[in-house]
Amino acid sequence: MEYRTLSEEYLEIGERIRRRRLELHLSQEQLAERAGISINTLSRLECGQSSTSINKFRRILLALDADANYLIGLEVSKVKEAGGDEQVFLRFRHLEDEDQKVVAKTMIALLNALEEREK
Numbered sequence: 001m002e003y004r005t006l007s008e009e010y011l012e013i014g015e016r017i018r019r020r021r022l023e024l025h026l027s028q029e030q031l032a033e034r035a036g037i038s039i040n041t042l043s044r045l046e047c048g049q050s051s052t053s054i055n056k057f058r059r060i061l062l063a064l065d066a067d068a069n070y071l072i073g074l075e076v077s078k079v080k081e082a083g084g085d086e087q088v089f090l091r092f093r094h095l096e097d098e099d100q101k102v103v104a105k106t107m108i109a110l111l112n113a114l115e116e117r118e119k
Helices: 002-023 028-035 039-046 054-064 068-072 077-081 087-093 097-118
Strands: none
Touching (some): 028 039, 028 054
16 A cells, blocks of 8 residues: 555656656756756656655756755645745746845845734
């Protein structure tokens, strides 16, 4: 029974990797090259036939510009409810360091104001 559960999880993770790869219009060869892994490894992951090391998983995340929570099937529900989805995080990640600081300070100020309003 436990083996079946792991197998299903591998299939789901593989499907999300494949879906994100296709969203980016990447072939398996292109993603494998970006992530520094073999095409065979990527193919086995996408088919749910294999697991991988944390190091390779991290390289796949970076190559896909994806959130780990998304790939392993965890939702950031409050962000989703607000309509932001993972796009908020992806856009933030692409900002220059100084712009990230401005956005972070602005978000903190907004959150503080909302907390004060609730008191």
